[in-house]
Amino acid sequence: MAHNSFMNGYTPGMKTAISVPNDVFEAAERLAAETHQSRSQLYSQAIREYVARHSADRITTSLNAVPGIESPPDEFVSEAARLILEQTEW
Secondary structure (H helix, E strand, O other): OOOOOOOOOOOOOOOOOOOHHHHHHHHHHHHHOOOOOOHHHHHHHHHHHHHHHHHHHHHHEEEEEOOOOOOOOOHHHHHHHHHHHHHHHH
């Protein structure tokens, strides 16, 4: 019979060792217990949220690096926008 670590209560995926300050570890332990999660589940969710939050920063940085993004506005487009705004009922 093949060994299935998921069946034995372990989260499938990469195992790693990290060091965290004692106060962070203790707070994480309390939160894991309060939310009925394993330590692995809690840390995985925390990392997932952190990566998602900071992925937007990478996208913005990449878009800002695209040539032409910061070009001066086209006079025709600016005038057309001004005329439309003047005719718009607020």
